[in-house]
Amino acid sequence: MTALLYQTDSYLKEFDATLNGIDAEACAVSLDRTSFYPGGGGQPCDIGGLTIRDKTYPIERLQKRGEDLLHFLGRDESGYPRSGFDDSLLSVGLAVHGQINWERRYQLMRTHTAMHILCGVIWRDYSASVTGGDMEPLKGRMDFEFETLHGELVRVIEAAVNREIAAGREVRIKILPRQQAFAIPDLIRTKINLLPEGISQVRTVEIVGLDLQADGGTHVHNTSEVGLVHVVDYKSKGAINKRIYIEIT
Numbered sequence: 152m153t154a155l156l157y158q159t160d161s162y163l164k165e166f167d168a169t170l171n172g173i174d175a176e177a178c179a180v181s182l183d184r185t186s187f188y189p190g191g192g193g194q195p196c197d198i199g200g201l202t203i204r205d206k207t208y209p210i211e212r213l214q215k216r217g218e219d220l221l222h223f224l225g226r227d228e229s230g231y232p233r234s235g236f237d238d239s240l241l242s243v244g245l246a247v248h249g250q251i252n253w254e255r256r257y258q259l260m261r262t263h264t265a266m267h268i269l270c271g272v273i274w275r276d277y278s279a280s281v282t283g284g285d286m287e288p289l290k291g292r293m294d295f296e297f298e299t300l301h302g303e304l305v306r307v308i309e310a311a312v313n314r315e316i317a318a319g320r321e322v323r324i325k326i327l328p329r330q331q332a333f334a335i336p337d338l339i340r341t342k343i344n345l346l347p348e349g350i351s352q353v354r355t356v357e358i359v360g361l362d363l364q365a366d367g368g369t370h371v372h373n374t375s376e377v378g379l380v381h382v383v384d385y386k387s388k389g390a391i392n393k394r395i396y397i398e399i400t
């Protein structure tokens with residue numbers, strides 16, 4: 152089982168861990184703990200490095216396998232391990248050191264929090280719920296159940312988002328028992344009921360006074376860290392579906 156350190160400390164850039172599984176064919180290892188985000192909820196996975204016996208392997212892909220998180224030790228285009236993977240050098244119980252690419256991760260944290268601020272503002276001001284979204288560092292797009300969207304309205308939304316950022320709202324993470332989370336009315340609108348049956352705990356991300364969602368991603372501690380949000384484009388994706396594109400500086 153891999154403990155997911157980023158769930159409670161998204162600012163952890165480096166960590167020590169123990170190797171607890173090796174998949175030689177996949178050129179991947181699992182660890183007892185990690186701060187690598189595997190990807191999900193629109194947020195791409197972290198990249199970085201994993202040092203095992205003085206050799207640092209690039210990590211560019213991760214995958215959940217049961218309770219474990221597999222870290223793929225980077226390969227080149229021909230499928231050979233880029234950094235000379237030799238599984239005879241690896242054994243369960245080895246101490247390893249991981250380091251995530253912090254510049255990229257922090258940009259993703261700012262972006263992900265910006266997306267939640269946008270959701271919160273659009274729900275509060277227009278009662279429109281979000282239907283999907285995707286992000287990369289400092290860029291994102293979100294779809295809303297919105298009937299009419301026009302240039303003037305987009306500027307109003309952008310200004311409201313930046314006011315919430317400037318307000319310096321605290322971002323709180325909680326891990327709650329399933330029943331307790333399901334009893335929170337605010338979480339119903341973000342489709343918490345779609346969570347798989349087997350999940351006994353729900354992680355929530357609250358932008359205090361603005362937004363509350365069940366969410367597995369990494370976020371900044373305070374909205375003031377986000378920067379400035381620019382709505383750079385918008386599109387109609389159907390009668391009641393509108394897409395908003397943002398960038399962050």
Ligand SMILES: [Zn+2]
Pocket residue numbers: 192263267364366367368
């Ligand atoms: Zn999210």
